[in-house]
Amino acid sequence: MSKEIIVSPADWEPLDIENDLREKIWSTQRTFAEDVWFRFSHKKSAFAGLLIILLLMLFAFVGPYLTPYSFDTQTLDFSNIPPLMEVTNVDDNLFYITANLKVIHVGNNGKLLAALPKLKEDTAQKIIYYDFNGRELPLSYQKKPAAILNHEGKRLRRDNKVWNTSYWLGTDGLGRDLLTRLMYGTKISLIVALIATFVNMTIGMIYGGISAFAGGSVDTVMMRIVDIISTVPLTLYVILIMVIMTDGFLSIIIALSSVYWVTMARVVRGQIYSLKENEFVYAAKTIGSSQSTILFRHLLPNAMGPILVTATMMIPSAIFMEAFLGFIGIGIAAPMASLGTMCNDSIQALRSNPYQLFFPSLMICIIMFAFNYVGDGLRDALDPKLKK
Amino acid sequence: MYRYILKRIVMTFLTLFIIILLTFIFMHSVPGGPFTREKELPPKVVEALNKKYHLDDPYPKQFFDYLKGLVQLDLGPSFKYIGKDVNDFIIDGFPVSAKLGLITLVFILLAALPLGILAALKNGKWQDAFVMTLATLGVTIPSFVIATMLIYFFSYRLELLPTFGLDSWKGYILPVIALGGYSISFIARLMRSSLLEVMKQDYIRTARMKGQTEFKIVTYHALRNALIPVITILGPTVAGLLTGSFVIEKIFAIPGMGVHFVESVAQRDYTAIMGMTIFYATFLIVMIFVVDMFYLLIDPRIKYE
Numbered sequence: 001m002s003k004e005i006i007v008s009p010a011d012w013e014p015l016d017i018e019n020d021l022r023e024k025i026w027s028t029q030r031t032f033a034e035d036v037w038f039r040f041s042h043k044k045s046a047f048a049g050l051l052i053i054l055l056l057m058l059f060a061f062v063g064p065y066l067t068p069y070s071f072d073t074q075t076l077d078f079s080n081i082p083p084l085m086e087v088t089n090v091d092d093n094l095f096y097i098t099a100n101l102k103v104i105h106v107g108n109n110g111k112l113l114a115a116l117p118k119l120k121e122d123t124a125q126k127i128i129y130y131d132f133n134g135r136e137l138p139l140s141y142q143k144k145p146a147a148i149l150n151h152e153g154k155r156l157r158r159d160n161k162v163w164n165t166s167y168w169l170g171t172d173g174l175g176r177d178l179l180t181r182l183m184y185g186t187k188i189s190l191i192v193a194l195i196a197t198f199v200n201m202t203i204g205m206i207y208g209g210i211s212a213f214a215g216g217s218v219d220t221v222m223m224r225i226v227d228i229i230s231t232v233p234l235t236l237y238v239i240l241i242m243v244i245m246t247d248g249f250l251s252i253i254i255a256l257s258s259v260y261w262v263t264m265a266r267v268v269r270g271q272i273y274s275l276k277e278n279e280f281v282y283a284a285k286t287i288g289s290s291q292s293t294i295l296f297r298h299l300l301p302n303a304m305g306p307i308l309v310t311a312t313m314m315i316p317s318a319i320f321m322e323a324f325l326g327f328i329g330i331g332i333a334a335p336m337a338s339l340g341t342m343c344n345d346s347i348q349a350l351r352s353n354p355y356q357l358f359f360p361s362l363m364i365c366i367i368m369f370a371f372n373y374v375g376d377g378l379r380d381a382l383d384p385k386l387k388k
Numbered sequence: 389m390y391r392y393i394l395k396r397i398v399m400t401f402l403t404l405f406i407i408i409l410l411t412f413i414f415m416h417s418v419p420g421g422p423f424t425r426e427k428e429l430p431p432k433v434v435e436a437l438n439k440k441y442h443l444d445d446p447y448p449k450q451f452f453d454y455l456k457g458l459v460q461l462d463l464g465p466s467f468k469y470i471g472k473d474v475n476d477f478i479i480d481g482f483p484v485s486a487k488l489g490l491i492t493l494v495f496i497l498l499a500a501l502p503l504g505i506l507a508a509l510k511n512g513k514w515q516d517a518f519v520m521t522l523a524t525l526g527v528t529i530p531s532f533v534i535a536t537m538l539i540y541f542f543s544y545r546l547e548l549l550p551t552f553g554l555d556s557w558k559g560y561i562l563p564v565i566a567l568g569g570y571s572i573s574f575i576a577r578l579m580r581s582s583l584l585e586v587m588k589q590d591y592i593r594t595a596r597m598k599g600q601t602e603f604k605i606v607t608y609h610a611l612r613n614a615l616i617p618v619i620t621i622l623g624p625t626v627a628g629l630l631t632g633s634f635v636i637e638k639i640f641a642i643p644g645m646g647v648h649f650v651e652s653v654a655q656r657d658y659t660a661i662m663g664m665t666i667f668y669a670t671f672l673i674v675m676i677f678v679v680d681m682f683y684l685l686i687d688p689r690i691k692y693e
Contacts, residue, residue: 365529
């Protein structure tokens with residue numbers, strides 16, 4: 001165990017002046033914002049979430065300019081066409097048979113060319129004759145699924161699969177392009193969520209800030225009001241507000257932003273309450289700052305971390321709520337789309353056209369995931385102490 | 389403690405009164421009144437209808453008449469279905485919804501608690517990762533998406549379970565899963581984090597030191613305290629089940645109260661909306677009160693001041 005420590009006389013000599021540099025901090029000092037960004041971007045899930053949100057914004061806000069359709073362009077001939085079509089090949093011409101027994105001529109590249117005009121119907125034999133460039137094309141619906149007959153009267157199988165390149169995600173029951181509607185729906189849902197969150201944040205900050213800053217009986221009364229509001233089942237009240245106002249974009253924002261500020265008010269109040277006894281507040285009072293300057297210029301900026309985290313977490317719940325309202329039929333008015341109303345529209349046709357429900361649902365899930373991960377990452381980055 | 393209970397009771401009644409007042413004001417601020425239809429009714433008819441339903445009385449009188457009715461558990465007539473009372477909707481629908489809700493609640497507890505405990509005890513292992521992934525999925529996917537996906541796969545594709553109705557026990561499976569999905573995830577997460585916290589405490593180390601078996605440590609010492617946050621969340625969970633039932637009952641065509649509510653909203657049946665809102669709100673507030681009282685019983689450390 002024991003080991004002799006050898007001290008040479010040279011160790012007692014003064015150090016070179018050069019050695020001062022050892023004490024120097026070589027790395028650049030990061031500001032708070034850089035620090036937050038460093039922690040945030042090194043968390044993979046949070047960074048991925050942010051990236052997805054940016055892509056979604058691109059999809060929702062730039063996408064509509066790139067499609068040839070509008071959210072209400074209807075082509076009734078091409079209703080309920082799936083993204084991947086099972087087509088019948090008749091002499092190198094492809095035909096898609098719709099659920100309501102229409103025959104659509106499909107190009108080899110997957111473009112929908114035209115719905116064939118009906119010539120006559122033989123109800124006894126259960127055959128409909130369609131006209132294809134002067135040729136008769138018999139469609140038998142005696143047995144399910146309906147099939148085109150060749151000249152010997154044999155059923156032709158639908159054995160080719162072609163991706164729909166006219167409507168990449170297919171069409172809905174009114175022949176509207178699902179991709180375009182998905183873009184508009186995402187846009188509406190995002191805008192509603194962002195505005196509602198912003199309004200809630202502002203109301204919550206002002207209410208909570210005043211309550212904590214005023215203190216005393218004002219605080220008690222204001223918080224008692226918050227207590228009462230938070231026991232009220234808010235979903236019911238959002239529905240009530242939607243009932244007394246007309247359907248539409250503005251009413252949904254008013255409904256969402258009039259009730260959800262309660263959480264924010266509590267967070268802000270808690271923060272301000274702990275901050276207001278700090279020295280910098282006394283300093284501000286001493287130099288004669290007004291009450292509102294202290295509250296809005298000194299206290300609220302210091303509480304910004306938890307406020308931002310709460311706000312980010314509010315966005316997914318606003319999207320959730322909007323989708324819920326749309327789903328029970330009191331959301332954005334038709335023909336405009338939101339993700340919730342798109343789900344609602346497609347639920348009747350779930351069995352025959354599951355893709356119509358699949359895409360908007362998937363979109364809701366992606367948005368929820370992305371915002372939740374960003375919120376988590378932001379919480380860890382802004383306030384490492386909060387991390388569980 | 390009795391003072392606390394008394395205070396809570398007073399607060400509960402105050403909240404109820406405010407809810408009733410708010411609902412009343414909301415429903416009477418509808419532009420055009422309850423008899424505005426696409427096809428306009430003659431003014432005489434509207435006048436007669438207003439007289440019949442006492443809508444020509446001054447508002448305070450209407451409000452107190454309504455309150456009087458509420459005290460006698462009478463929610464008034466429906467404006468859209470002639471001859472039906474709002475009470476009928478509740479008597480028809482509530483037992484169905486309540487049964488579904490109760491089964492779901494039991495299912496939530498049976499699924500969420502073991503999952504949360506498993507995740508906490510196997511902290512950092514694959515079981516933990518599995519439960520946490522499942523919980524994240526459950527919290528982020530809306531219940532109507534879960535419900536429709538379940539129907540698509542289990543009813544249409546595999547043809548194992550019915551798509552609607554509650555005629556047999558099989559009918560309950562999908563609605564219960566879809567309705568409980570969110571709460572299971574939430575409670576499993578809560579159970580995990582609270583049990584992890586408790587397992588770090590000194591008294592757990594003491595129990596280990598005494599040579600207590602790990603099973604008894606978890607069941608006797610840790611779980612008792614770890615369950616407290618879970619019980620707090622039960623009130624809001626019941627609330628979530630109720631509002632969730634709007635969607636689930638619609639999808640699975642279950643003749644519960646949620647369907648009546650959504651239908652009244654679509655039909656703008658004002659008295660029905662008002663009555664059912666008040667019923668829901670009262671039910672929830674009473675539930676939260678009961679949970680709070682229960683909480684008081686099980687945790688002797690809490691002496692509400």
